Amino acid sequence: MNDYDIQEAFKRIEDELIASMMRNMQRHRAEETKEGIEWGMWQAEQLRALEEYRKRNAKKYNGQFEEINSSIPAIISESRKRGYLDQEAHILETIGQTSGGSGDIDGAFFKINDRKMNALIDATVSDMDSAETAMLRRANDQYRKTIFNAQVYANSGVGTYEKAVDMATKDFLAAGIQCIQYKNGSMHRIEEYAGMAIRTASKRAYLTGEGEKRKEWGCHLVIMNKRGNPCPKCLPFVGKILIDDVWSGGSSKDGSYPLMSSAMAAGLYHPNCKDGHTTYFPGISTPPDDKFSKKEIKQVEEDYKDDQKQQYAKRQEEKFGRLANYSLDPMNKKVYASRQEQWKHVRMRTGNKSSQEYAESKRPLANFMALPQNRVVDVLRKESASWIESLSGKEKHAIEKYTYNSGDRKPDRFFERLNGMLRGDRPEDTALAEYARTLSVAIQKNELRHDVICYRNVDLDLYSDLTDGDIFKEKQFISTSVVKKAALDKKYKVTIYAPKGSKCAYIEKLxxxxxxxELLLDKDSLFKVISKKENEIELQVII
Structure with a gap:
């Protein structure tokens, strides 16, 4: 199991609890006589059904809860192990395998971490157990409340039995089984809470594993990654160097930088946080870029608002979906289904796409762990060295000629002629075809070892006839930059997500x-449109 599986399991259980309750309401329908509905007999029958409902659920779901809870320690422990191994690979990649660790290997430090991890696991399992109990109790309470409220609504003149029950269950169905109260007073369903809790605990465990490896090497400085869409709480720390006194035992003796603990107290690494950090090696790592232009800050704010709107739309769709599925009155079901359909096709960043379709379009990027901007050039430059050595003289010449051909003039440069032929805009040319084959063979000798975000700016809207979710093939070679500010300044901004394993090559040295x-993508690459917004396009390389 992972955090997504656990969240889905709780969603399924919640749906089953609601469906079972509403089936009882439909099955044990109140008898209607000339004098009206016999609510007294109906209530007595429903109370008996409630007792059976309570016993059956306790027996049925306690076993499922135990299975879910038993998977939590392994999820958290695996995250810690993964963080440790990933950090080891990063350190060896950056400073070389011959250096050896220079840290103070303090056994007490690791024992403390073990105790912290055990406490994290115990707390997560305990909180989940409490939430599960609250979920069943809340379902029972709502069932009991419905039994008595249905008569109240019937007496107010709503009409039929079905309408009375729908009125009694409307608030409950709209909200779902909200059984978790956060510190700010907001109520949440267990599905939402479980996803947040497991993701947060797993991230803390991953950072613990990273910190342990840094401790072994005596590395206590980290830099907050500058990604495209940091959350407002973490924005003040993005691109800054911090002393990791939380996970790797750093202290104020490590420099005049802020402490990680102080940053966390100010909001960094809040629940559901998506930001992250990497180890900072003075004199080796790229200097920090902690400056945001007004345009970048405005974009962060807009992206955050768009995300909040999208989350709201998703909740509204789910709300009307429950009302449509479980209401008893046919007219109510029809009205709610119509409202659900309206929210399915909200027109925000999703265009005419439903919120579920939008989420699915983003799902391929859910595990996309891109090299941060402050590391990507150093890593790709180092890894490209062995690839360049493997190339023949002919292949190196083809790449060099592609980037610059003496005597060429716009718009008839070598790479323009070559790509024009590949697109079918120019007649077939034997010499150009041979260069294309040589270039492609050279690129295919390399395979991207990391997820990389690259950038390509163009003057024309090359994707005007495409919509979100479309998959298409680029017949030509695609030149991109792995550094955003190095991309040419043109009207249309294309962001390309190239996952590990993509056929492309970093050609800076050639x-x-x-x-x-430049990261050069092979001809005939497949792409998927992730999103289009005015002059900004996001594409994903399909491998």
């Missing part, structure tokens, strides 16, 4: 223009 930090 390029006439090394400062472009």
């Amino acid at each position: 390029s006439k223009y090394p400062k472009q930090r």
